[in-house]
Amino acid sequence: MERYDFAAVEKKWQDYWEKHESFKAVTGSPKKKFYALVEFPYPSGHGMHVGHIKAYSGLEVVSRKRRLEGYNVLFPIGFDAYGLPTENTAIKDGIHPRIVTDRNIEKFTNQLKKVGFSFDWSRVIDTTQENYYKWTQWIFLKLFENGLVFRDKTLVNYCPSCKVVLSNEDSQGGKCDVCHSEIIQKSKEVWYLRITEYADKLLEGLDTVNYLPNIRLQQENWIGKSTGAFVEFSIKENGEKLRIYTTRPDTLYGVTFMVIAPEHPIIEKYRDSIANIDALDAYKAECAKKSEFERTQLVKDKTGVKIDGLTAINPINGKEIPVYISDYVMMGYGTGAIMAVPAHDTRDYEFAKKFGIDIIEVIKGGDISKEAYTGDGEMVNSGVLNGIDNKKDAIEKMLEILAEKGCGEKGVQYKMKDWAFNRQRYWGEPIPIVHCPECGMVPVPYDELPLKLPPVDNFEPGQDGESPLAKIDSFVNCKCPKCGGDAKRETDTMPQWAGSSWYFLRYCDPNNDEALASKEALEYWMPVDWYNGGMEHVTRHMIYSRFWHHFLYDIGAVNTPEPYAKRTAQGLILGPDGEKMSKSKGNVVDPNDVVETYGADVLRVYVLFMGDYEQAAPWSESSVKGCKRFLDRIWALQDKLIDGDEYRPEMTAAMHKTIKKVSEDIEAMKFNTAIAAMMTLLNTIDGIGSINKAEYKSLLMLLNPFAPHITEEIYSNNFGAILSEQPWVTYDEALCVESSVEVAVQVNGKIKAKIMIPSDAEQPEVLEIAKNDPNIAGLVNGKTIVKEIYVKGRLVNIVVK
């Protein structure tokens, strides 16, 4: 047999698939549908990363297997092409982002095709195309219409380097998601989507889907629902009500002070009656200088200032208590004010110690002279609550009392905040809103969509965080759609997550001009059966897109509340040095190089064989060669091919076992062990020295989803048919067992011998054989046998005294 010419063969089959549209999904087919989704790439100028290959290879294998099993598979790909890196390249090189994007998409397309992914290329989408973002804008208008869009001037996350406002999700860790600069807080009026309105639905929806447990948990934590109570404290000096949120209303008798955020409006309202207003202003100014990051990260000591002129009254016992400002209370969570219970809250305890405030124990069980006690226990010093010995009952009782007094009620809070939904940049979807001096914010009429991004020469953002679009008079100046008067267009664009929040719907019907997708297509394909992607998207894209989908469900635009029935995540590929791949470390592996040196099949097999799919693993060039060797040996089997349309007796169990193992492992995403099983089978075959037709056909079928080119080539060369048109191989559970098996024989738990027994032998027979073994007889004879254990097909243990 000649050496395997992977370059020629891979090209040949890629052309074949393209010509025959082998992977085209047919909407409405009577076959059972399977919708496999991978996260579409952002087409950066660097081209594909081996991480993309791993991310797509998982469901690629599943999709190919499903097609062989007779499913109608939708496995689409597209490009999430709006975003800052492209715009930054455009600015730097003086090329229009449209051209940069098209160039990058072409590059990605070529690379993806060279790897032989079985995407349905007839459904490719590009979020920056007018016929796509028309519908992104349409969804925005629907959100607007339904009161889920608002503008607000508050402190926002701002990246001074990118000159944009970022959402909470894009500012995780206090760093800009795009350029990793330190985020600062800035007061600015921006657009928000009321995602918090959907917090409960997003939380409850998790019960109806099958996400990996850690994915689910991260979403739950991000949404961060807490239940507690709102309580109103009166201010002695002016009768004002100071509203707080607490999860521990049961500890109300233990309140010895209150803390409000430095920005709390009550200070402004009563600044004239506060004696030490200068000190408060100074403290506030100091806090404003710190970034959110410093304010939370670098906590060494509690700081704060007592407000001289505001005294609160505890509604439960009428006690007068001091009010402080401190930066450990945030304006952005709850009401920006807390009741402090130093005996039972660690932060309040630290603060009280530092400022010499009373600490009153209301729950027994700890030693409050040493530290705050946050556990459960019997209530003390708490009036009518005394004697109640658990938190739940105490909270309930307290809520009753508060309700009677009319100064408190049950409440719910979320960590998740509303979605800051705009960027002061050019390369994004224009927000289809007109500002009219008469009518206020007026949506662009649906029949005027898409609101096109105007051509410009200068994409630089303005100095004070103004969008480049603001400089284009012909875009900005318009007529109000409502009253016809002079008006101005909104000039901010949508954030990069907009387009990806609904792209999986568009794949169902990518060219529809009447709707984001036809009802029939959505009915047929949705929900996505299996979605795989990166962990980094769990608290961004996955939250956003679920929110949009729930909303679209509520307005009847889609047929299920949840978009994704199942979600998994792949682990990173690290550099050969075990570090995260990055250009600055110079440890980046280019998939192109691997394809050119070893072939696409080798790359595909390697990224799945390198380790547990869900775990990070370092790249190893020599292990890549091992995969090359494996495929070359599969090729070389053609020299050992003999006749035979059924598995030979000595191969039967091995074949059935391998088919079972590979079939099951693919479903469980245990691709590494699936490949190992095929390697083991290959070793068995090489040991025998020959393979018959039936065996070869099955082995090629098992390997086909992983290495489609080489398997197709061997199959068509030897069997004159197209492998991917054959049905997936099946196995018979009963034939998976060998006729005889080796079991270990232990005496007192130590292995002393190994014996061959018929695999269906029962315990007495096996023990008989074991005791007659020369190595065992000597150890057992003349001793008292205390216990005899036989684990079927595994081992025998004889306990003697």
Place this chain on the structure above:
RNA sequence: GCGGGUGUGGCGGAAUUGGCAGACGCGCCAGACUUAGGAUCUGGUGUCCUCGACGUGCAGGUUCAAGUCCUGUCACCCGCACCA
């Protein structure tokens, strides 16, 4: 600090969920074929060693039997982070 995860040969990783630890691959060693090998093939390869002892981060425990279960502890990774 809270939440989650991981810890197994020289390396990546397996282990039917309590049943022969180290599958499979890499690397390494030896041999074969070669002018040559960073190609291919064959054999070997956890550690210490003479027999048989020790081995899954560490220390205990349960069990006929523990990588797997329990208690404690250490290290590293990821996520959130003064969330009231």
